[in-house]
Amino acid sequence: MGVIVNGTDVELPDDPRVSLLDLLREGLHLSGTKKGCDQGACGACTVLVDGQRILSCLALAVQYEGRSVTTIEGLGDEGALHPLQQAFIEHDGFQCGYCTPGQICSAVGMIEELRRGVPSHVTADLAATAIPCSRDELRERMSGNLCRCGAHNGIMDAIAETYGAETHREAAE
Amino acid sequence: MTPFSYVRAADADAAVRHSGADAKYLGGGTNLVDLMRETIERPGTLVDVTGLSAGITETDGGGLLIGAAVRNTALAEHGLVRRRYPMLARAIVAGASPQIRNMATVAGNILQRTRCAYFYDRAGSRCNKRQPGRGCDAIDGFNRMHAILGASPSCVATHPSDMCVALAALDATVHVSSADGERRLPFADLHRLPGDAPDLDTVLLPGDLITAVELPPLALAERSTYRKVRDRSSYAFALVSVAAALSVENGTVTDVRLALGGVAHKPWRASKAEQALRGQPATEAAFRVAAAAELAAAEPLRDNTFKVELAQRTIVAVLGELAGVEVTGGGA
Ligand SMILES: Cc1cc2nc3c(=O)[nH]c(=O)nc-3n(C[C@H](O)[C@H](O)[C@H](O)COP(=O)(O)OP(=O)(O)OC[C@H]3O[C@@H](n4cnc5c(N)ncnc54)[C@H](O)[C@@H]3O)c2cc1C
Ligand code: SF4
Ligand code: FES
Numbered sequence A: 001m002g003v004i005v006n007g008t009d010v011e012l013p014d015d016p017r018v019s020l021l022d023l024l025r026e027g028l029h030l031s032g033t034k035k036g037c038d039q040g041a042c043g044a045c046t047v048l049v050d051g052q053r054i055l056s057c058l059a060l061a062v063q064y065e066g067r068s069v070t071t072i073e074g075l076g077d078e079g080a081l082h083p084l085q086q087a088f089i090e091h092d093g094f095q096c097g098y099c100t101p102g103q104i105c106s107a108v109g110m111i112e113e114l115r116r117g118v119p120s121h122v123t124a125d126l127a128a129t130a131i132p133c134s135r136d137e138l139r140e141r142m143s144g145n146l147c148r149c150g151a152h153n154g155i156m157d158a159i160a161e162t163y164g165a166e167t168h169r170e171a172a173e
Numbered sequence B: 001m002t003p004f005s006y007v008r009a010a011d012a013d014a015a016v017r018h019s020g021a022d023a024k025y026l027g028g029g030t031n032l033v034d035l036m037r038e039t040i041e042r043p044g045t046l047v048d049v050t051g052l053s054a055g056i057t058e059t060d061g062g063g064l065l066i067g068a069a070v071r072n073t074a075l076a077e078h079g080l081v082r083r084r085y086p087m088l089a090r091a092i093v094a095g096a097s098p099q100i101r102n103m104a105t106v107a108g109n110i111l112q113r114t115r116c117a118y119f120y121d122r123a124g125s126r127c128n129k130r131q132p133g134r135g136c137d138a139i140d141g142f143n144r145m146h147a148i149l150g151a152s153p154s155c156v157a158t159h160p161s162d163m164c165v166a167l168a169a170l171d172a173t174v175h176v177s178s179a180d181g182e183r184r185l186p187f188a189d190l191h192r193l194p195g196d197a198p199d200l201d202t203v204l205l206p207g208d209l210i211t212a213v214e215l216p217p218l219a220l221a222e223r224s225t226y227r228k229v230r231d232r233s234s235y236a237f238a239l240v241s242v243a244a245a246l247s248v249e250n251g252t253v254t255d256v257r258l259a260l261g262g263v264a265h266k267p268w269r270a271s272k273a274e275q276a277l278r279g280q281p282a283t284e285a286a287f288r289v290a291a292a293a294e295l296a297a298a299e300p301l302r303d304n305t306f307k308v309e310l311a312q313r314t315i316v317a318v319l320g321e322l323a324g325v326e327v328t329g330g331g332a
C-alpha cells in the first residue's frame, strides 16, 4: 500500500528518512507545498491528511501509509480556483506568495475544526459546543502559519469572507 | 538523518517486542523527527506506536483513561476533559500550533525534549544533556528561557510542555509497559530533576512504553484553568505558566492544586504554595504569601531573574481569577 495524494495512489519511498514534504516536492514534483523552516515553526508546509491539517516537514512519508493527503494542487487549479484562492486574490492575501499554499490548506482544516467545536486558546467558554467564528478565533487558529511579508490582514479578510458573515471585520478594528 | 528502519506496532506487546537498545518509539514525530534531522537523536529503528490505543474512556471511579496515542487535539476537544479538567484542555491549546497538535500524541508530548538552544546546537555548543560530562553552555550563556527552580550545575534546562503542567497538577498516573510487564507511576515522579545526570529526562528505562495516562476523579478540577505567559500571544514556548484548581468555601481555601511550567527541568508541582494556601482566606494577601513560599527557593540565572517575580504574579492572578477575587498585581 502507498499513500494517496490528491486522489492518486503513490508509492512510498524506500528510504524511511524521506519526509512527506520531500516526497511531495521532490518525488512527485508537487511544488505548491513549500519548505520554509523544515522544523515545524512556520506552517508553509501545511497539507491536509484525511481532512486534518498537519505539517509535512515534521512527517515521515512512511507514517502516512494508506492515508489520503491533499495539497494545494488538490484544492483547486487555474481553471477552477478554490473559493479561498479567489478570496486571497481579492483581498491581497499575499505578496511574495510563499506562505500562501500553507495558509490556504491550513484555513481549510481550520474551519472544520472550528465547526466541529474544537476549542482554541481564545475560546472563552470551554463548555460551549458551538464556537463563534469571530476574528479573534480565526486569528488564533491561523497562528501556526507565519507570513514574512506581513499580509496577515489580507489573509484574515479572505478567510473571514469565505467562511461566513459572523466574521466580518469588527467595528472596533 | 542517520539511516534507520521503520516498523509499525499494532499494539503494546508488539511495540515492546520490537524495542531494542537502538530503537525509539515514534508518536506524531513532531519532536523526534526534528531531533533526528539535527542528528541529536540517532535511533537505528523507529517503532511507530500511533496504532496503540487512541481512546479516552471513563474509569469506574469517574476518572479518565487516556490512551498514549490520543492526539493532542482530540484530548483538548473531548467533552469530559473540557467539563471536568478544563485546565488540561486549556494547557493543550496553549501549546504549539493547531497543525502540531493534530499530529502530536499524549505520550510524545510527555516525552518531548527541552528546547534549550544549546542542546539543539550540536555543531557549536557544549551540552551535558547531549554529551554527558562535556559542560553546559547555557549556565553562562543566554539563559532567559531557562530554569529557576531545581536546576543543577550540570543543566539548567526547562521542560517545554504545557500539557504536562496540567497533568502534574491533576495527580495523573502513567501506565508503562516493558518486557518485564506493566507498571504504574505517579506522573509527578516521571520527570527528573537534572542532578548530575541531565541526559536522563525521566525515570523511564530504555524500552519502556507509555500506554496510557490516567486522571483520577477530582471535583475541584472543574474549577481550574491554565495561564501561559510568553513573548508573543500565540505559538511560543512559555516563559512561565500556571495550572491551578481551587475550591473555596465561605471565603476559605478548602483545597487547591497548583503546578508551574517554564521554571524547571520538570513540570513543577507547587506543593509548598498548596500547603500555604489550604485553610487560608481566599485573599490576594494569602495568595501572595503562598506564591512567595513556592519561589523562595528560586535560583535565577543572569538573564531570567524576571521569572521569579513573573511566576509569583501569575500564580496570584490565576488564583484570583478562580476565586473571583480582584487582585491588584504588583510586587510580592
Ligand atoms: C515549532 C514548535 C513549537 C512548539 N511549541 C510548543 C508549545 O508551545 N508547548 C508545548 O507543550 N509543546 C510545543 N511543541 C512541542 C510539541 O508539543 C511536541 O513536539 C509534541 O507534543 C510531541 O509529540 P509527538 O507525538 O509528535 O512526539 P514524538 O516526536 O513522536 O516523540 C517524542 C518522544 O516521545 C517518545 N515516545 C513517543 N511515544 C511514546 C510512547 N508511547 N512510549 C514511550 N515513548 C514514546 C519518542 O521516542 C520521543 O522520544 C512545539 C513543537 C514545535 C515543532
Ligand atoms: S541547560 Fe541543559 S540542555 Fe541546555 S546546554 Fe546546559 S546541559 Fe544542555
Ligand atoms: S516548513 Fe514545515 S513548518 Fe516550516
Ligand code: FES
Pocket (backbone or CB within 6 Å): A093, A094, A095, A096, A097, A098, A099, A100, A146, A147, A148, A149, A150, A151
Ligand atoms: S506572502 Fe510572502 S510570506 Fe506570506
